[in-house]
Amino acid sequence: MPNNKYAFFNGEIVPIEQAQVSVMTNALNYGTGCFEGIRGYWNADVEQLYIFQLRPHMERLLRSCRILYMSIPYSADDLCRITLDLLRKEQFREDVYIRPLVYKSDPAIAVQMNGLNDALTIFAVGFGQYIAGGALRVCVSSWRRIDDNIIPSRAKASGAYINSALAKTEALLNGYDEAIVLGSDGQVSEASASNLFIVRNGVLVTPPITSDVLEGITRQVVAQLAREQLGLTVHERAIDRTELYVADEAFFCGTGVEIKPIIEVDRRNVGNGEPGPIATKLVSAYADLVRGRDNAHSDWCTPVYES
Numbered sequence: 202m203p204n205n206k207y208a209f210f211n212g213e214i215v216p217i218e219q220a221q222v223s224v225m226t227n228a229l230n231y232g233t234g235c236f237e238g239i240r241g242y243w244n245a246d247v248e249q250l251y252i253f254q255l256r257p258h259m260e261r262l263l264r265s266c267r268i269l270y271m272s273i274p275y276s277a278d279d280l281c282r283i284t285l286d287l288l289r290k291e292q293f294r295e296d297v298y299i300r301p302l303v304y305k306s307d308p309a310i311a312v313q314m315n316g317l318n319d320a321l322t323i324f325a326v327g328f329g330q331y332i333a334g335g336a337l338r339v340c341v342s343s344w345r346r347i348d349d350n351i352i353p354s355r356a357k358a359s360g361a362y363i364n365s366a367l368a369k370t371e372a373l374l375n376g377y378d379e380a381i382v383l384g385s386d387g388q389v390s391e392a393s394a395s396n397l398f399i400v401r402n403g404v405l406v407t408p409p410i411t412s413d414v415l416e417g418i419t420r421q422v423v424a425q426l427a428r429e430q431l432g433l434t435v436h437e438r439a440i441d442r443t444e445l446y447v448a449d450e451a452f453f454c455g456t457g458v459e460i461k462p463i464i465e466v467d468r469r470n471v472g473n474g475e476p477g478p479i480a481t482k483l484v485s486a487y488a489d490l491v492r493g494r495d496n497a498h499s500d501w502c503t504p505v506y507e508s
Contacts, residue, residue, distance in 0.1 A: 206487060207290050207463055209283050209322040220322060225308035226470050227317055232360020234304030235265035238456045240328070241288065241297040241505065244492045249503035250293055251493045254418050255281050258456075261418065262301055265356035270314035271303050280323075281503070287323055288505045292302040292461045298328035298457070304359070331457035332378055336476045338465040339392070341442055342368040342380040346390040346413045354413045362394075369393040369425065379453065383447065384413045395455030396420040399448040400479050407413070409437040419454045429497075431479065450477030459491075460484045 208220035223429070228234040237259070241252045259280040266272060275283070284299060292296075303316040304319035315483050319505040345368050352361040364382075372380035372393075381397060389408055391397050396417040398407045410416050445451060451463040451471045460483050462476035471477075476484075489495045493502045 204327045205291060205325055207287060207320055207467070209287055210322045213318070216289055219231040219295075220324065222304075222306070223308050226304070226369075227307050227309045227311060228304035230310070231305075232358070232363070233301055233314060233317070234359035234373075234383055235262065235269055235357050236271055236300060236359060237262045237265075237357060239284075239299040239301070240459075240491065241293070241299060241325070242491045242502075243293070243297075243493070244388060247256075247493070248294075248506075249493065249508070250288065250297070251491065252284070252288070252299070252505060253456075253491045253503055254422070255284065255503045259301070260286075261357070261416070262303065266303055266319075267299050267359065268353050268356040269358060271305070271319045271400050273303055273319055275321065280348050284323055285503070285505055288325060291325060293303040293325070293327065293505075297325045298327065299323065299325040299368065302359075307447065309402045325424075331459070332461060334378065336400075336462045336464040337378040338452070339379045339381055339463055340372050340375060340377045340467055341445070342393075343381050344368045344380075344382060346382040348385045348413045355410075355416055357415065358371065365384045366395040379461075383442060387442070388412060389442060390414055391447065392453050392455075392458075395453040395458040395461075396449065397440075398423065398454065399445065400450035400477060401444070401448060403433070405433050405435045406440060407435070407437055408440055412439065414450045417455055419456055419459070422490070423483060423487070426483060426490070427479070430486050431482060434477070445471075448472070450480050452480040452483070460487050462488065 210220035239258045241250050259277040264378045267486045277495045301323045305317040307317045347364050368380040392415045445466045462480040
């Protein structure tokens with residue numbers, strides 16, 4: 202059961218039981234909303250909860266709103282402040298997942314984005330691993346990624362995630378942990394809800410943002426860590442499906458999944474079938490980073506509680 206007590210709703214922090222919408226809400230009926238997923242990490246050594254990349258997530262939420270004809274009376278700084286106020290009221294002493302959601306709030310049977318009111322809600326819940334286990338066995342999905350001219354990939358649009366849910370469900374029902382989805386051009390795009398990297402001959406490779414992928418915040422962080430701490434070259438380029446079968450390493454990255462090594466794609470081992478050295482080092486570096494133990498990037502972590 203969720204362990205949260207409050208939510209930001211209708212302009213104030215209220216008990217979670219009061220954060221309710223009508224069955225006629227436009228967003229519930231048509232998926233007319235956009236959201237972010239943000240993680241907070243509890244560091245028991247210093248008794249501090251760190252929110253990772255809080256402002257970049259809120260800036261991306263506002264960009265999603267712009268794409269989707271949505272407007273809220275809050276700046277990125279306002280959204281950060283509201284989130285901190287909410288978490289301080291909750292008094293979490295564990296890892297958390299934060300969900301800001303902007304949605305068309307009118308009880309309207311209307312398949313449109315304009316002329317409808319927008320609302321914001323934010324809630325947080327205690328949260329562990331998004332996908333259990335240290336390494337993943339995955340498949341290439343039969344479902345294609347929706348392209349940017351169908352539903353914008355740069356916007357985390359609520360309704361678009363039926364595409365992700367179908368791909369993930371197919372993978373789970375077939376005995377896999379996750380799915381890799383191809384774009385409309387047949388090239389590798391991303392996972393159901395995370396970005397993808399592979400390693401070829403010591404070079405880190407990821408599909409470009411023009412491959413119908415979300416402009417992932419964790420994706421940018423991983424690329425920077427790989428360059429700074431591991432001295433790797435990072436290329437953004439198209440990846441063929443069969444390149445997944447001959448990659449030296451592969452891994453997913455994202456706020457929810459964090460960094461997860463892939464050891465098998467379509468019943469073929471990736472590398473030697475074990476997490477590779479690059480992914481393993483990045484997992485460790487990322488864990489230090491998000492819990493405030495990496496002083497070089499302390500500005501990426503926002504502390505919740507006053508010291």
